[in-house]
Structures are given as C-alpha cells and as structure tokens.
Amino acid sequence: MSAKSIMLCFQLEETQTSDDDVLNKLKGVPEMCLSGPVIDVITRNFGKSQGHMVVAMSEDGSHVTVRMYPTGLVTVDVQRLVEGDSSTPNNKDIAVVKNLEVKLKKYFGSLCKFSRSILGQICRGEVCPYFSSGEDLLFEYGSLKLVCEKESKWQNIKIYHSEKFGNMLCLDDDLMLGESDLIYTQTLLGVGRNDFRDKTVLILGGGDGGLLYELLKMEPRHVLMVEIDEEVIKACSTYMRDVCHEVLEKYEGPNHKIQIGDCMDVLRESVASGRKFDYVINDLTEFLVGTENSYIYDLETSSHSLEFSMKILNKGGKYLSRGNTVRAKNYTDKFEADIRALQLEFSRFEVDVPSFQETYCLYEVWKP
Structure with a gap:
C-alpha cells in the first residue's frame, strides 16, 4: 500500500479573498476532488493575517486539504491510498491532474487569475522513486521495486530494481551504481x-x-x-x-x-x-x-x-x-x-x- 498525492494551486483575486462568496467556494472544492461521498469537513478561519483552511475526507479514505492565504494563493492537495506498487508509471496520472486543474479553474471562474499543478502524482510508501541531482533537484525514476533493504551500523542500504537500469545500489538514499x-x-x-x-x-x-x-x-x-x-x-x-x-x-x-x-x-x-x-x-x-x-x-x-x-x-x-x-x-x-x-x-x-x-x-x- 502507498499514497498518491495531487498538488494544485490557484491564484485568486487578492481583494476578494475575505468575501463570503469566496469562502463558500472553498468549502465546495472537496466535493469536486473526492471520488466518494464526503463524510467529514473541517473549516478554519485564521483571520485576515493567516487566511483559511478546509480539510475533508471521503468514504474511501481519500482526503483533500484546501488552504487559502491572505495573498489569494489557494493550494489544493488531494491524497488517496492505493494498492500495489504506486511507483509504476500510469499514463492516466497526468490526465487526472490536468482534468482536475481545468475543472477547479472553471469552478473558481473570474476569481481565478491563473492555475498551476505538478504534472504527476507524488508517490509515498515503501518505494520512493525520487532521487536528487547534483544540484539537489528531484527527479523521478518511474517503475522501481525494492529488492533489499538493510540498516547497517554505518548507513541505510537499499537495492532497487529498475526495468531500465537493472538493480541499483543506494546508500542513505544516494544512488551509488546500477547494473547498467x-x-x-x-x-x-x-x-x-x-x-x-x-x-x-x-x-x-x-x-x-x-x-x-x-x-x-x-x-x-x-x-x-x-x-x-x-x-x-x-x-x-x-x-x-x-x-x-x-x-x-x-x-x-x-x-x-x-x-x-x-x-x-x-x-x-x-x-x-x-x-x-x-x-x-x-x-x-x-x-x-x-x-x-x-x-x-x-x-x-x-x-x-x-x-x-x-x-x-x-x-x-x-x-x-x-x-x-x-x-x-x-x-x-x-x-x-x-x-x-x-x-x-x-x-x-x-x-x-x-x-x-x-x-x-x-x-x-x-x-x-
């Protein structure tokens, strides 16, 4: 089992971020993001200096966090639990993100100045397919399987299998060498x-x-x-x-x-x-x-x-x-x-x- 997350953001008109209509709009976001019936919604108003937050959960266990900052920036994070190996590439992942972004941008209507999204779904679980580059930037490997993990006296040892690079040795999550x-x-x-x-x-x-x-x-x-x-x-x-x-x-x-x-x-x-x-x-x-x-x-x-x-x-x-x-x-x-x-x-x-x-x-x- 692992978790997949969709991460979106929208810039709303700053002058209208305290209007009741905008706040009601935020409360309607969870129903548009979650596949099952929404069973619990928590809203918090932190005042003009901190903004607002809406957290909701559906019957299938997925949840969404909507955070609006005083500047009008709205972040929407949707997380769901999936079975099996979530690091395996799924051609539908990007389409789901894009479709949801378009759907929410249309929902916010004229309030929305622009929208952005991470084009992919972030995976978290036993297999973490992300490694850092020489500039400490993240890149994703796609399909990986964890074949060995040990905690030695000195470091964490992992060996992943990649269809493209064979087995790969990682020490403290730093990639050392692949069979390729x-x-x-x-x-x-x-x-x-x-x-x-x-x-x-x-x-x-x-x-x-x-x-x-x-x-x-x-x-x-x-x-x-x-x-x-x-x-x-x-x-x-x-x-x-x-x-x-x-x-x-x-x-x-x-x-x-x-x-x-x-x-x-x-x-x-x-x-x-x-x-x-x-x-x-x-x-x-x-x-x-x-x-x-x-x-x-x-x-x-x-x-x-x-x-x-x-x-x-x-x-x-x-x-x-x-x-x-x-x-x-x-x-x-x-x-x-x-x-x-x-x-x-x-x-x-x-x-x-x-x-x-x-x-x-x-x-x-x-x-x-």
Whole structure:
C-alpha cells in the first residue's frame, strides 16, 4: 500500500479573498476532488493575517486539504491510498491532474487569475522513486521495486530494481551504481589508458565489487579492497551479481584481499610503515559515513584521502577518484582546488552514467 498525492494551486483575486462568496467556494472544492461521498469537513478561519483552511475526507479514505492565504494563493492537495506498487508509471496520472486543474479553474471562474499543478502524482510508501541531482533537484525514476533493504551500523542500504537500469545500489538514499553502469567503472579505472598488469592496487570503498571484478581480469600483482561496511558487500554479492559476479564470495584469493575496516586507518598505517601502491582508487561516497576513530591530521587540504594516497604511491603511480556530477560545481571546484594546492597534476573525465541520468566527473591525479 502507498499514497498518491495531487498538488494544485490557484491564484485568486487578492481583494476578494475575505468575501463570503469566496469562502463558500472553498468549502465546495472537496466535493469536486473526492471520488466518494464526503463524510467529514473541517473549516478554519485564521483571520485576515493567516487566511483559511478546509480539510475533508471521503468514504474511501481519500482526503483533500484546501488552504487559502491572505495573498489569494489557494493550494489544493488531494491524497488517496492505493494498492500495489504506486511507483509504476500510469499514463492516466497526468490526465487526472490536468482534468482536475481545468475543472477547479472553471469552478473558481473570474476569481481565478491563473492555475498551476505538478504534472504527476507524488508517490509515498515503501518505494520512493525520487532521487536528487547534483544540484539537489528531484527527479523521478518511474517503475522501481525494492529488492533489499538493510540498516547497517554505518548507513541505510537499499537495492532497487529498475526495468531500465537493472538493480541499483543506494546508500542513505544516494544512488551509488546500477547494473547498467559498466561505463562508470571502466572510466574510473581508465581502461585503455592505465596498465594494471603486475601492479599493486588499493581500493578505498568499492563495496559493490565492480572495480575489483574488472581489475582482476587485468592480472594485477595484488589488489587490496578496504570497505567499512560489510553489509554492503553482502547485499551486493546477492543482488548486484551483474556488477560483482562471484568476486565478493571470497575475501581473499591469489592476488586480492577484501579487508573490512576504515580505509583511513589503512592509509595512515601505510604512510607510517612505508607501504606503497602503484594505484589508489577512491570509490568512496561523496558524503563519508561516520567512523568510530578520530585522528588529528596535519593536512593542507580537506581531501584527506587524496593527501594520504599521494604519500603511498610508487613513483609514476596514480590516484583514481570518483568526483561528482558536472552540475555539482561546489564539490568539483573544491576538489580541483585541493589538487592544485598540493601542486599535483590531473585529468578530468566526464561520462554519462546511465542510472545517474547525469554526466559524472572522474579524476586521475599524479605527481609531476
């Protein structure tokens, strides 16, 4: 079960918003919005400074809230409970909204200066088909099914199934990777640019297993993957098989090891011990999960993983990192400023990642 909401607004003539005729008009809105008989109506007059409100419910459980502000703005929100998966696109949803808008605009008549509506019905329930863009704007995915959800020690883990993008991993409701997104993994690795044969590699994060799977096909000497959240590994091993295949089933093999822990600990310990890698790959989320440990670092920038990683690279080594969407300029500008502050060189690669539905920035950083 889930709820669907229709959201409309109308601008009435401000000079007439206190007239009795207008108030009576508001009381008549619920009957025009609700499919069943109206069984309860509540009206409130909050005075000239706050306006008016009408709330009504029908026999089928749907309800409508009509709110008129002193400026003449009227918002109409209609909500109903639906059975089954409400995230599945319904061609009739938009038509219902448009028809209701036209109907109410005609009902308000000459009082109405203009009307607006959200062209669609907002879905709320077990499946929330809305995600944020790099500019923190919402976009909708359409048909999604929730196939897995876990609350780990570190974060909320969800895996949705999309007919278009396959299974998709979300951490704290931030989309990480879809089964459609091999281009992301290949671009981050620099397939065709970088040679991993007989090289040592450290992966920071990477719990979906995609990087590890692709790397092992290129015959590296050794890959160490450090993931803080074992529940991500378990979920992806079961539900993201087109990404990780069988690589997450064994935590250690002839030329790889999966270590559960904080990658910052590994970076710090590698600096202290003098351990080096040919490549460090940052596949951490843009917003890091909390850690139990806290250290005082003497660093020049806010990019802790970048600074530590550069200290443990062999001569000629590279730091490969996910960035953010091209529209998240605050993030990418700050990261690139940090690279320049360390007097490092970098290349930026922009790639259209299918499930992100946006262009994403990935980086290669090295010492001059």
